[in-house]
Amino acid sequence: xxxxxxxxxxxxxxxxxxxxxxxxxxxxxxxxxxxxxxxxxxxxxxxxxxxxxxxxxxxxxxxxxxxxxxxxxxxxxxxxxxxxxxxxxxxxxxxxxxxxxxxxxxxxxxxxxxxxxxxxxxxxxxxxxxxxxxxxxxxxxxxxxxxxxxxxxxxxxxxxxxxxxxxxxxxxxxxxxxxxxxxxxxxxxxxxxxxxxxxxxxxxxxxxxxxxxxxxxxxxxxxxxxxxxxxxxxxxxxxxxxxxxxxxxxxxxxxxxxxxxxxxxxxxxxxxxxxxxxxxxxxxxxxxxxxxxxxxxxxxxxxxxxxxxxxxxxxxxxxxxxxxxxxxxxxxxxxxxxxxxxxxxxxxxxxxxxxxxxxxxxxxxxxxxxxxxxxxxxxxxxxxxxxxxxxxxxxxxxxxxxxxxxxxxxxxxxxxxxxxxxxxxxxxxxxxxxxx
Amino acid sequence: xxxxxxxxxxxxxxxxxxxxxxxxxxxxxxxxxxxxxxxxxxxxxxxxxxxxxxxxxxxxxxxxxxxxxxxxxxxxxxxxxxxxxxxxxxxxxxxxxxxxxxxxxxxxxxxxxxxxxxxxxxxxxxxxxxxxxxxxxxxxxxxxxxxxxxxxxxxxxxxxxxxxxxxxxxxxxxxxxxxxxxxxxxxxxxxxxxxxxxxxxxxxxxxxxxxxxxxxxxxxxxxxxxxxxxxxxxxxxxxxxxxxxxxxxxxxxxxxxxxxxxxxxxxxxxxxxxxxxxxxxxxxxxxxxxxxxxxxxxxxxxxxxxxxxxxxxxxxxxxxxxxxxxxxxxxxxxxxxxxxxxxxxxxxxxxxxxxxxxxxxxxxxxxxxxxxxxxxxxxxxxxxxxxxxxxxxxxxxxxxxxxxxxxxxxxxxxxxxxxxxxxxxxxxxxxxxxxx
Numbered sequence: 001x002x003x004x005x006x007x008x009x010x011x012x013x014x015x016x017x018x019x020x021x022x023x024x025x026x027x028x029x030x031x032x033x034x035x036x037x038x039x040x041x042x043x044x045x046x047x048x049x050x051x052x053x054x055x056x057x058x059x060x061x062x063x064x065x066x067x068x069x070x071x072x073x074x075x076x077x078x079x080x081x082x083x084x085x086x087x088x089x090x091x092x093x094x095x096x097x098x099x100x101x102x103x104x105x106x107x108x109x110x111x112x113x114x115x116x117x118x119x120x121x122x123x124x125x126x127x128x129x130x131x132x133x134x135x136x137x138x139x140x141x142x143x144x145x146x147x148x149x150x151x152x153x154x155x156x157x158x159x160x161x162x163x164x165x166x167x168x169x170x171x172x173x174x175x176x177x178x179x180x181x182x183x184x185x186x187x188x189x190x191x192x193x194x195x196x197x198x199x200x201x202x203x204x205x206x207x208x209x210x211x212x213x214x215x216x217x218x219x220x221x222x223x224x225x226x227x228x229x230x231x232x233x234x235x236x237x238x239x240x241x242x243x244x245x246x247x248x249x250x251x252x253x254x255x256x257x258x259x260x261x262x263x264x265x266x267x268x269x270x271x272x273x274x275x276x277x278x279x280x281x282x283x284x285x286x287x288x289x290x291x292x293x294x295x296x297x298x299x300x301x302x303x304x305x306x307x308x309x310x311x312x313x314x315x316x317x318x319x320x321x322x323x324x325x326x327x328x329x330x331x332x333x334x335x336x337x338x339x340x341x342x343x344x345x346x347x348x349x350x351x352x353x354x355x356x357x358x359x360x361x362x363x364x365x366x367x368x369x370x371x372x373x374x375x376x377x378x379x380x381x382x383x384x385x386x387x388x389x390x391x392x393x394x395x396x397x398x399x400x401x402x403x404x405x406x407x408x409x410x411x412x413x414x415x416x417x418x419x420x421x422x423x424x425x426x427x428x429x430x431x432x433x434x435x436x
Numbered sequence: 437x438x439x440x441x442x443x444x445x446x447x448x449x450x451x452x453x454x455x456x457x458x459x460x461x462x463x464x465x466x467x468x469x470x471x472x473x474x475x476x477x478x479x480x481x482x483x484x485x486x487x488x489x490x491x492x493x494x495x496x497x498x499x500x501x502x503x504x505x506x507x508x509x510x511x512x513x514x515x516x517x518x519x520x521x522x523x524x525x526x527x528x529x530x531x532x533x534x535x536x537x538x539x540x541x542x543x544x545x546x547x548x549x550x551x552x553x554x555x556x557x558x559x560x561x562x563x564x565x566x567x568x569x570x571x572x573x574x575x576x577x578x579x580x581x582x583x584x585x586x587x588x589x590x591x592x593x594x595x596x597x598x599x600x601x602x603x604x605x606x607x608x609x610x611x612x613x614x615x616x617x618x619x620x621x622x623x624x625x626x627x628x629x630x631x632x633x634x635x636x637x638x639x640x641x642x643x644x645x646x647x648x649x650x651x652x653x654x655x656x657x658x659x660x661x662x663x664x665x666x667x668x669x670x671x672x673x674x675x676x677x678x679x680x681x682x683x684x685x686x687x688x689x690x691x692x693x694x695x696x697x698x699x700x701x702x703x704x705x706x707x708x709x710x711x712x713x714x715x716x717x718x719x720x721x722x723x724x725x726x727x728x729x730x731x732x733x734x735x736x737x738x739x740x741x742x743x744x745x746x747x748x749x750x751x752x753x754x755x756x757x758x759x760x761x762x763x764x765x766x767x768x769x770x771x772x773x774x775x776x777x778x779x780x781x782x783x784x785x786x787x788x789x790x791x792x793x794x795x796x797x798x799x800x801x802x803x804x805x806x807x808x809x810x811x812x813x814x815x816x817x818x819x820x821x822x823x824x825x826x827x828x829x830x831x832x833x834x835x836x837x838x839x840x841x842x843x844x845x846x847x848x849x850x851x852x853x854x855x856x857x858x859x860x861x862x863x864x865x866x867x868x869x870x871x872x
Contacts, residue, residue: 128600151684164598178785214693215611215693248595250685347614
């Protein structure tokens with residue numbers, strides 16, 4: 001493993017001077033220039049089946065109509081080996097470039113993004129949520145355990161737990177506030193009703209491509225070979241339910257009512273220009289050997305700027321744009337790398353499958369305005385957040401829309417983005433009639 | 437909901453006098469008399485595709501060859517409404533009875549069970565593990581928190597967490613001991629290597645049939661309508677890994693390397709004669725209204741006898757039968773009913789899908805020899821278990837085979853069983869070379 005792996009190589013597809021014959025892809029503000037080429041699933045109105053597309057400017061290229069693939073099965077595409085994946089990216093880049101001979105044929109394969117429904121990017125078999133945001137873990141830990149915010153295992157074990165795959169929803173789909181049990185401070189019996197401390201969590205999603213066989217761990221040197229790409233991910237959380245239910249086996253109903261995934265998978269190849277060395281703060285223990293490699297020390301981190309925007313129902317009614325309430329960066333927020341997550345998840349023999357999803361955990365920065373959840377931004381609900389127009393929030397209200405955004409910007413590279421990850425909170429369903 | 441639901445009705449299919457033209461089904465010792473009729477998936481050697489079968493004595497009835505269904509998709513069969521499910525059971529019972537006109541045609545649809553491979557009974561989308569065995573929770577809690585074994589939420593919340601679906605294996609498939617991190621007592625750095633406290637867990641699996649829509653909770657009065665049936669379930673656990681990793685988000689690698697499911701799903705209909713009232717110990721809080729109903733108070737519990745057997749490699753070599761190391765009963769072990777699990781899981785809006793699996797959690801009795809795990813039987817490894825032939829065990833060794841069994845026996849009813857749930861522990865894989 002001395003040669004640079006394909007997904008870390010900077011090649012002609014990353015050339016910042018490249019322009020596309022799809023004019024909107026050349027807009028400096030687009031998330032989807034020709035250097036990005038993220039994969040997703042879409043369908044047109046009255047069209048039942050999902051199809052595989054690539055985002056280019058404000059258009060979607062239908063990969064089957066462009067005769068690049070002959071399947072609509074994203075999970076099958078995700079298991080491609082690095083070489084054919086790289087070849088597909090190269091074909092897409094060359095075909096979409098200004099002056100390409102494919103322009104006439106591929107123009108027929110374009111659909112305006114505004115006219116399609118975007119779904120979950122793939123069928124997610126198993127979903128795991130990690131907890132790699134050390135500033136989030138520290139701030140939240142301080143709320144629960146002021147003297148002992150980070151538990152002793154945090155710097156040794158990439159903490160994670162299994163999540164619920166059935167309630168993953170694509171960006172743009174809304175969800176109902178959950179009902180549930182909580183134990184109010186000082187009470188002797190739990191209350192039941194709509195969640196009173198509903199929160200978002202700013203995360204990235206990691207989608208697995210190539211599988212491993214059960215009982216055969218993936219060594220860290222080969223871990224990224226199993227990663228297809230990244231999305232945005234909002235792990236909605238019912239904090240009052242969570243505080244009451246989570247001992248001793250972890251969060252359950254507080255997390256499984258809905259989680260929103262953005263539709264476009266930004267590949268590791270597209271992220272190659274934004275890699276940087278991964279280091280630990282001085283004095284921290286070195287990772288155990290199965291979590292350490294020269295390659296990830298050299299380029300394990302990815303510089304991805306992250307933002308959270310909030311738009312209340314009143315703001316929407318006034319035509320007021322969503323307000324940015326937080327920003328942070330993946331590289332400085334994460335205590336563990338993606339390769340470490342893959343190596344750790346499989347070290348006991350667990351098998352990963354194409355389409356499996358890892359959430360990173362909330363990616364907060366250390367400073368003011370860098371909390372990836374309301375819990376952090378409002379210090380557990382003690383300090384209300386002021387919004388433009390005079391409203392305030394501690395936790396989320398019905399009608400609130402949360403939008404996550406991500407963008408990679410770096411000198412010498414064309415900026416790329418992830419598109420939006422957005423859902424609106426709907427009122428809780430009425431309570432079931434009391435039992436008789 | 438005043439009428440008795442179909443799956444609780446005792447009808448002609450439960451008549452203990454019924455005999456089958458499949459002679460082995462009339463053996464008093466069989467788990468699969470004509471009163472049982474559990475569903476599973478099987479394939480013959482060199483036959484790639486799974487087919488749906490019903491166990492009858494030592495035979496499997498191929499449902500498609502018997503022209504009872506036209507699909508091999510178990511998850512589709514599981515979503516049947518109560519009426520067609522009941523009709524299918526009646527057709528099976530009548531066709532397999534002594535003197536049935538179907539005998540000639542259906543004889544062609546029988547395959548000896550010894551000649552087929554039995555798979556997972558369905559495709560499991562999401563798997564949730566509960567913790568409803570109160571004697572297990574108390575004993576294990578005492579090992580971790582001697583003064584405070586049961587946490588304050590235990591009698592209010594059916595504690596559960598999400599598990600890993602990809603590493604579910606069918607009975608008869610073996611698995612490798614996991615490698616992992618643990619923190620030995622008194623150490624300042626974790627060790628990495630093969631698990632040293634490998635354990636089994638005696639559980640039942642609950643398989644979901646009918647789905648619910650996300651955001652629409654299932655009221656407890658209708659909860660059992662969404663349950664297809666029960667299996668045996670062994671939730672293998674790496675106790676040393678678990679103790680080090682589980683704070684604050686719950687078990688992860690300690691549980692996701694393998695979990696064994698028995699192949700035959702015993703339906704709620706077959707279990708109707710073994711229902712009994714569900715009561716809570718005097719002085720315990722009443723369940724919240726969403727977890728309470730008259731019907732479950734009257735018949736929420738199911739009388740299922742449970743056993744754990746262990747056979748070491750040396751015992752197998754000597755031809756010595758597995759030794760029973762524990763027994764208990766579902767009705768007395770469980771603090772929550774299946775209906776309560778369904779109602780709780782969906783109360784926040786989480787959607788269940790056909791084929792979803794709930795593990796009950798370890799179903800231990802309160803007494804000596806009633807622990808459903810080695811952790812309990814050996815008091816955390818402090819007191820070795822003596823096996824016939826002179827061997828002893830604290831935790832499981834390589835080559836050990838654990839077999840779970842379940843059987844319902846009651847005056848006035850024909851006894852039915854679940855078949856075996858069995859796997860053998862294989863040695864851990866070699867450690868990956870150290871990183872450079």
